[in-house]
Amino acid sequence: MDKPIVHVVPHSHYDAIWIFSKEENFDINCNFIIKKAIEILKRDNDFKFIIEQTYLLENIEISYPELFADIKRFVQEGRIEIAGGEYLMSDVMLPSGEVLIREILEGKNYVKEKFGKDIVVSWGADEFGYNAQWPQILKESGYKYFAFRRGVSEPLISEFYWKGIDGTSILSHWMPLGYRAGLDLSLLHETFEQLRRQSSTRHVLMPSGSGSTPPQPELCDTINNYNESAKSTTENPFMKISTPSEFFMALEREIQEKNICMSTKKGEMYSGKASFVFPDSTSTRSWIKQGFKEYETSLLLLERWNTILKLVSKNHDFNDDLKKYWKQALFFAMHDSLPGTGIDAVYDEMRSAFEKIENTLKKSLSECLYEVANATLEQNNIKHSVLVFNSVSWEVKEWVEVTVDFQIDEAFEIMELRAVTSNEIIDVEILDLELHEKDRGIKRVQLGFVAKLPPLGYSVYEIVYRKKEKGRNNAMEQSPLLAYPRSYETRFNFDDFNLEIDAETGIFTLMKADRLYFIGNEIRIEEELGDLYYHKDETGIIKSESGEGIPFGVFKKEKYTVLNGKIRTKIVFQNKYYAIRWPYRLNEKLPTIIYQHSFLTIRKEISIYKGLSRIDCTTYVENTHPHVRIRVKFDVPFKGYTYWTGTQFGAIQRPTNLFYLNKDPDVTKKWKEPPSGTFPAFEWIDFSNKDQNIGVTLTHFGIPSHEIRDNSIYLTLLRGVETLSADGTKGPCIATPDAAEKRPYTFKYSLVPHTGDWRDASSYREGTVFNMKPIAIHRVNNGKQLKKSGLSNSIKDLEKSSGISFMSISPKNVLLSTLKLPHQENQDKDIDVVILRIYESEGKTVNSNIRFHFPIKSASFLNLMEEDNIDTKEKISIGGPNNNTLDFIIHPFKIITIRVVFDLK
Numbered sequence: 001m002d003k004p005i006v007h008v009v010p011h012s013h014y015d016a017i018w019i020f021s022k023e024e025n026f027d028i029n030c031n032f033i034i035k036k037a038i039e040i041l042k043r044d045n046d047f048k049f050i051i052e053q054t055y056l057l058e059n060i061e062i063s064y065p066e067l068f069a070d071i072k073r074f075v076q077e078g079r080i081e082i083a084g085g086e087y088l089m090s091d092v093m094l095p096s097g098e099v100l101i102r103e104i105l106e107g108k109n110y111v112k113e114k115f116g117k118d119i120v121v122s123w124g125a126d127e128f129g130y131n132a133q134w135p136q137i138l139k140e141s142g143y144k145y146f147a148f149r150r151g152v153s154e155p156l157i158s159e160f161y162w163k164g165i166d167g168t169s170i171l172s173h174w175m176p177l178g179y180r181a182g183l184d185l186s187l188l189h190e191t192f193e194q195l196r197r198q199s200s201t202r203h204v205l206m207p208s209g210s211g212s213t214p215p216q217p218e219l220c221d222t223i224n225n226y227n228e229s230a231k232s233t234t235e236n237p238f239m240k241i242s243t244p245s246e247f248f249m250a251l252e253r254e255i256q257e258k259n260i261c262m263s264t265k266k267g268e269m270y271s272g273k274a275s276f277v278f279p280d281s282t283s284t285r286s287w288i289k290q291g292f293k294e295y296e297t298s299l300l301l302l303e304r305w306n307t308i309l310k311l312v313s314k315n316h317d318f319n320d321d322l323k324k325y326w327k328q329a330l331f332f333a334m335h336d337s338l339p340g341t342g343i344d345a346v347y348d349e350m351r352s353a354f355e356k357i358e359n360t361l362k363k364s365l366s367e368c369l370y371e372v373a374n375a376t377l378e379q380n381n382i383k384h385s386v387l388v389f390n391s392v393s394w395e396v397k398e399w400v401e402v403t404v405d406f407q408i409d410e411a412f413e414i415m416e417l418r419a420v421t422s423n424e425i426i427d428v429e430i431l432d433l434e435l436h437e438k439d440r441g442i443k444r445v446q447l448g449f450v451a452k453l454p455p456l457g458y459s460v461y462e463i464v465y466r467k468k469e470k471g472r473n474n475a476m477e478q479s480p481l482l483a484y485p486r487s488y489e490t491r492f493n494f495d496d497f498n499l500e501i502d503a504e505t506g507i508f509t510l511m512k513a514d515r516l517y518f519i520g521n522e523i524r525i526e527e528e529l530g531d532l533y534y535h536k537d538e539t540g541i542i543k544s545e546s547g548e549g550i551p552f553g554v555f556k557k558e559k560y561t562v563l564n565g566k567i568r569t570k571i572v573f574q575n576k577y578y579a580i581r582w583p584y585r586l587n588e589k590l591p592t593i594i595y596q597h598s599f600l601t602i603r604k605e606i607s608i609y610k611g612l613s614r615i616d617c618t619t620y621v622e623n624t625h626p627h628v629r630i631r632v633k634f635d636v637p638f639k640g641y642t643y644w645t646g647t648q649f650g651a652i653q654r655p656t657n658l659f660y661l662n663k664d665p666d667v668t669k670k671w672k673e674p675p676s677g678t679f680p681a682f683e684w685i686d687f688s689n690k691d692q693n694i695g696v697t698l699t700h701f702g703i704p705s706h707e708i709r710d711n712s713i714y715l716t717l718l719r720g721v722e723t724l725s726a727d728g729t730k731g732p733c734i735a736t737p738d739a740a741e742k743r744p745y746t747f748k749y750s751l752v753p754h755t756g757d758w759r760d761a762s763s764y765r766e767g768t769v770f771n772m773k774p775i776a777i778h779r780v781n782n783g784k785q786l787k788k789s790g791l792s793n794s795i796k797d798l799e800k801s802s803g804i805s806f807m808s809i810s811p812k813n814v815l816l817s818t819l820k821l822p823h824q825e826n827q828d829k830d831i832d833v834v835i836l837r838i839y840e841s842e843g844k845t846v847n848s849n850i851r852f853h854f855p856i857k858s859a860s861f862l863n864l865m866e867e868d869n870i871d872t873k874e875k876i877s878i879g880g881p882n883n884n885t886l887d888f889i890i891h892p893f894k895i896i897t898i899r900v901v902f903d904l905k
Helices: 022-043 054-063 065-077 097-115 134-140 185-196 219-229 244-257 279-283 286-312 319-332 344-355 361-376 658-663 665-670 763-771 795-800
Strands: 005-013 049-051 080-082 121-124 145-148 159-163 169-174 203-211 238-241 264-266 384-390 396-405 412-419 429-435 442-453 457-467 484-486 491-494 497-501 508-512 515-527 541-544 554-564 568-582 594-609 612-623 628-635 642-647 650-655 684-689 694-700 705-709 712-719 744-754 775-780 807-810 814-820 832-840 846-852 856-862 877-879 885-890 895-902
Touching (some): 005 022, 005 219, 054 065, 054 097, 121 244, 185 219, 279 712, 286 319, 286 814, 319 361, 361 384, 361 775, 384 396, 508 744, 515 744, 684 763, 832 846
Parallel strands (some): 145 169, 159 264
Antiparallel strands (some): 159 169, 384 775, 554 568, 594 612, 684 694, 694 744
């Protein structure tokens, strides 16, 4: 009874795309893996098998119904286990938390519907590390156990409780030898000996399979022969074919029976000490990271506003569009899709979707916003108005831009913009202007202004204009609102800060009252000899804008322009990198006479705003240079051992200066993957020094890869590589010319100087707003009577407040994750139900208050699968003068899902 028991788990890891196309991988898995497993299952009653992802099952159901029937039979017999059961095995570090939840929700609901089973084991065979909220996401999704391959920082034992940043724990197994541990059947005993040394109990998990590898029909006979030969000894284990859930239940039973004290590991699983997490894949194929962020953000916005539309109007919704877009997003988030670690050809579908986003997802979002406006604004006398929609749950003050089109027969001149709420005249800037050729009246104009917006709602601004008089010059052509260029200014003041630009390099310095906050926005060209998985260099820096690097190359300034506006000042700096300059010796003393071989064009736009304490950076890179990593660098006047970044549903603290461990031979010998200091950040990074009461928050749009070393923040813009795996160990050595990144790019990031730390600066809010910017639309009142839909106050609210707010959340550290319709459609169409998900973002217990525009009938807590959460001890109360507020306690970094039923009759 005390013999070790080895649970051999036959499986095959499914990559929907990687080194084969989607169609090829599906064919391989259906005809050479799943069918082979079914043959063995029919022949041998001891054989079992696991399937990971429901995307595969969904397509088998469509294409191979007989095969699907066999799978269903063996699932119900318990001989095929669906472990993990996500729609696709997603990357867990890069997508938003909502995407991760939907992968699970989609997959688990499919399994429950088709097989009547609930999945209890999360099976992480190949994700490149795990965020620190993964335990909470798993437990709140109904999982009891987690088996995974990558990311542990202390590889001493294979079983432990993994505790997330909110305190949630899940019984976990780390695969010390990966998911191929038992692949070689001739080495079963040797493999057992290795695994036993790290097992917490006598139960040993031995996965037996690999990616796109057929199951081995001799497995059962091999195990039976081993057991027969091991009968005579007490030291040799008993081997059995198991499923993951059988292993975990046996493990948990022994822990309880023997009262075994298990260790606990905390925080994220993103260490290369014992396995490979491929941190540099977070900067591979940058167009994927940027494109997915735009797609993901637009999808979440459409989901929010479609939910509001369903509450204010019964006439139209975008549910069918949302289902289609979500399926596409879940495919793009897969663990070889989003990191970009496959062959070039497999990303054509993703590229096409990103290129068409303006005519698909964003078009749906724009139409949805117009529908919300039409359903909530009464008929009025405003002919041309600008509606600005705020999609976050707190009041914001933000720079917005809008394009206004006038009819061909209307010769107008814009005079001003007026807030409908207060009759206040709003300062605007004319950013671009197109006039009719005949009468020189305005045909199209792009406006920029700072809008003050209510929480999750919109404000209305009237465009005040006059008809152009015949024979009179257009006042707009001479308007002081038009920004005009000046090329000699280098010092600028905004919000008590002083910004100074080096006109020769475009590097800027930020000061306040003679106190330095940072110096930076310096482009660095670095050598890149790596592949899709890793950065590698020998010489390091090729050239920086400050002059560091090899003597042959040089940056040459082409343009420096200042566009001075009434509200915004934009500084435009452009230069080129030349691989050869002459003379290239004594270049500090001798001026350059000849420039040749230009491989890189850089244009940096730096924008500051009246009344906003941040610096927006838009950097355009057109690269034709081979084998480069391009990073942007910021220096701060302090050093620190740690810093904070955004993660899914919260924030985490990370160490600085891991780069130097890479230079330590003792470390590189012991670590599977030498530490580089490179990490992904979800939307924001904050580097602060509390003793000096100073810090800076850097927010970004789809540029997650970064490093903090000494007193410098490095943001990786792109890496140009040409091989999938340079040494052929992490994958085949296949050419990937598209990953050389020889294409134009636009990168957007922002810097917010502050006192105190990231909590004082509300860095999480800065990151959210930078990614979910307000959306402005031009609306023309055509004189038709607009239909009302039960929203009682509508335009009257505009006269009392800063606009219509559909929902607000307090305090500041409680953020909205999603506002959506239930996953399962309501049978009773007259019941107005929404699903609300929020989370605490500072690590504090607070009383939270959520105020809606609508009266509430009932509210209840759910888990992430949108089922009643019977485990919660918290209570939720409904209050407010109109029964329109929810009050409850939320604990540190907790994710809360609430079902809200409104009373709209």
